[in-house]
Amino acid sequence: MTQQVYREQLLELWKHPLNKGVIENPSCEYKEMNSFCGDEITIQLIIKNNIVKDAKFNGIGCVISIAMASLLTEEIKGKSLEEIKEINPEKIIKSLGVELNPIRAKCAMISLTALQKAIK
Amino acid sequence: MTYKKDFPIFQKNKNLVYLDSAATSQKPKQVIDSMNQFYNDFNANINRGLYDLSIQSTEGYESAREKVAQFIGASRDEIIFTSGTTDSLNKLARTLPKLFHTKSEIVLTEMEHHSNIVPWQETSKENKMKLKFIPLKNMELDYEIAEKIINDKTAIVSLTHLSNSLGTINNIEKIIELAKKYGAIVIIDAAQSIAHKKIDVKKLNCDFIVFSGHKMFASTGIGIIYGKKQILEKLPAFQFGGDMIKEVSLEESSYELPPKKFEAGTPNISGAISLGNAVEYINKIGINKIEKYENELTVYTIKELKKIPEIIIYESKNQGPIISFNLDNIHHHDVASILAYENIAIRAGHHCCMPLMKKLEVQGTCRISISIYNNKEDIDKLIQGIKKVKEVFK
Numbered sequence: 347m348t349q350q351v352y353r354e355q356l357l358e359l360w361k362h363p364l365n366k367g368v369i370e371n372p373s374c375e376y377k378e379m380n381s382f383c384g385d386e387i388t389i390q391l392i393i394k395n396n397i398v399k400d401a402k403f404n405g406i407g408c409v410i411s412i413a414m415a416s417l418l419t420e421e422i423k424g425k426s427l428e429e430i431k432e433i434n435p436e437k438i439i440k441s442l443g444v445e446l447n448p449i450r451a452k453c454a455m456i457s458l459t460a461l462q463k464a465i466k
Numbered sequence: 467m468t469y470k471k472d473f474p475i476f477q478k479n480k481n482l483v484y485l486d487s488a489a490t491s492q493k494p495k496q497v498i499d500s501m502n503q504f505y506n507d508f509n510a511n512i513n514r515g516l517y518d519l520s521i522q523s524t525e526g527y528e529s530a531r532e533k534v535a536q537f538i539g540a541s542r543d544e545i546i547f548t549s550g551t552t553d554s555l556n557k558l559a560r561t562l563p564k565l566f567h568t569k570s571e572i573v574l575t576e577m578e579h580h581s582n583i584v585p586w587q588e589t590s591k592e593n594k595m596k597l598k599f600i601p602l603k604n605m606e607l608d609y610e611i612a613e614k615i616i617n618d619k620t621a622i623v624s625l626t627h628l629s630n631s632l633g634t635i636n637n638i639e640k641i642i643e644l645a646k647k648y649g650a651i652v653i654i655d656a657a658q659s660i661a662h663k664k665i666d667v668k669k670l671n672c673d674f675i676v677f678s679g680h681k682m683f684a685s686t687g688i689g690i691i692y693g694k695k696q697i698l699e700k701l702p703a704f705q706f707g708g709d710m711i712k713e714v715s716l717e718e719s720s721y722e723l724p725p726k727k728f729e730a731g732t733p734n735i736s737g738a739i740s741l742g743n744a745v746e747y748i749n750k751i752g753i754n755k756i757e758k759y760e761n762e763l764t765v766y767t768i769k770e771l772k773k774i775p776e777i778i779i780y781e782s783k784n785q786g787p788i789i790s791f792n793l794d795n796i797h798h799h800d801v802a803s804i805l806a807y808e809n810i811a812i813r814a815g816h817h818c819c820m821p822l823m824k825k826l827e828v829q830g831t832c833r834i835s836i837s838i839y840n841n842k843e844d845i846d847k848l849i850q851g852i853k854k855v856k857e858v859f860k
Contacts, residue, residue, distance in 0.1 A: 351803060352800075352804065352858045357858070357859070382815060383798070383799055383814070383815045383816065383829065383830055384815060384816040384820065384823055384829040384830045385797075385799075385829055386829075406797070406829055407797060408797035408798075408799035408800045408803075409797065409800050410799075450799075450803065453799060
C-alpha cells in the first residue's frame with residue numbers, strides 16, 4: 347500500500363519539483379491555502395495573447411500537493427485560458443496514478459484551485 | 467495494564483494502533499451498552515413526563531449530572547450539559563462579557579485551540595473589549611509576562627489546562643491565583659486534561675471549567691460547563707425555550723434556577739447517560755492510576771522517539787500524554803499517511819492551533835496522543851512505522 351501513493355515517480359517530483367520558483371512580474375498569481383493542513387501554494391503565470399507562456403508554483407506541501415503542482419504547471423504551459431478553465435479535477439487526480447482518499451484529494455486540489463483563482 | 471479488552475473497537479480492528487485519543491477517545495463497552503440500553507429499554511423525554519419511562523430517563527440524565535459533579539468536586543447545580551467544549555466556550559463568550567461594565571480586557575494564551583480564540587474575537591468586537599495573549603516560551607507559557615498582562619483591567623482569563631498540540635500542562639493554579647488577585651473570572655479549558663488528570667474545582671478555585679464527553683470515553687455531542695454557583699446565578703441564559711422557563715405569558719417569562727436555566731430544549735439524553743457511565747468507568751480504574759500509567763508511557767514514547775535521528779519534538783518540561791513532532795523535512799501529512807498504511811492512527815496538521823503553528827514557524831506537526839488502552843507494544847509499532855517513513859523518503 348505504501349508504495350501506491352509513495353511511488354517513485356511522485357517521490358521524485360517531491361525531491362526535484364518541476365516549475366518551483368518565483369516569477370518576478372507575473373501576469374497573475376494566487377495563493378491558496380488548505381485550511382485542513384495549513385499548506386499554502388502560490389501559482390504564478392505569464393500570459394500572452396490568452397496563452398500561458400510560463401507557470402511556476404511556490405510553497406510548502408506534502409508529496410501529493412507538490413507532485414500535483416509540478417504536473418499541473420507543466421501541463422498548462424502553452425494552453426489557452428479557456429482550456430485551463432476546462433481542466434477536470436478528477437482527471438488531473440487520476441494523472442497522479444494513485445488512489446487518493448477524500449482528505450488526500452484535497453492536497454491534490456490545492457494547486458488547481460490556486461490556478462483557477464489566479465486566472466479568474 | 468490491559469484495558470484494551472474493555473474497548474470493542476480493538477476486537478474488530480485487531481492490529482489498530484490508535485494514537486489519536488486527543489481528537490476523540492475510543493469508547494468502552496460499558497459506555498456503548500449504556501446508550502443501547504437507553505434506546506432499547508427506557509427512551510422517553512426527560513422532565514414532566516408522568517409515566518415510568520420518562521421518570522427513568524430523567525433519573526438517568528440527572529444521575530449523570532451527579533456523577534460529573536462528584537468527579538470534579540462540584541455540586542450538581544453547578545453542572546450544565548452542553549454539546550461539547552466548543553459549545554461551552556461559545557456560550558460563555560457570548561454571555562460573560564455582559565457581567566462586566568468597567569473591565570475591558572480578555573486574556574487568552576498563544577497555545578489555545580481555535581475554539582478558545584475565535585468566540586472571544588467575536589465577543590470582544592461586539593462588546594468593545596480587548597484581547598491579550600500570554601506568549602509561549604520554550605513550549606510553556608511565559609509566566610513572567612502573564613503577571614504583567616493580567617491586571618486590574620482583566621475581566622476574563624480563559625486558558626487550556628493541557629495543550630492539544632504540544633501536550634504542555636499549564637500551571638493553571640498560578641494563573642488562577644493571578645487572576646483572582648484582580649477579581650477576574652477564570653475559565654479552564656479541560657478538554658484535553660479531563661480524562662488524564664485529577665481536577666478538583668474547589669481546590670483550584672476557578673470559576674468555570676469546560677470539557678467534552680467524547681474525549682473522556684463518552685459519546686460525541688455531549689459536554690459540560692462547570693460554573694461557580696454565585697456566578698451562574700447572575701449569568702444570563704444562553705438560549706430560550708422549553709425546559710428552562712418557570713412561567714410564560716404572551717408578554718414575558720421567568721426562568722428556572724441553574725442548571726435548568728441554561729439547558730433549553732430537549733438535551734442529549736443518551737449522551738449524558740454515556741458521560742455518566744464514562745465517569746464511572748474512569749472511577750473504576752482510578753484517575754490517579756490512569757495519570758501515572760499514561761505518564762510512564764509518555765516518558766517511554768519520548769525516550770524512544772529521541773533515538774530517531776532528525777526528529778524534532780516540541781517538548782515541554784511539563785508534558786501530558788500528547789506529543790507533537792516533525793521528521794526532518796518530511797511533510798506531516800506524508801508521515802501520517804505512511805503510518806496509516808501500517809494501521810497506526812495519528813493526527814497531522816495544525817490541530818486547530820494556527821496561531822501556535824505560526825509561532826513555532828511550522829505548517830503543522832505530527833501528533834500522537836496516549837490513552838489507557840495504549841501500551842509499549844503500540845509505541846514500538848509507532849517507532850517501526852516512523853523508521854519506515856524515513857525509508858520511503860531516503
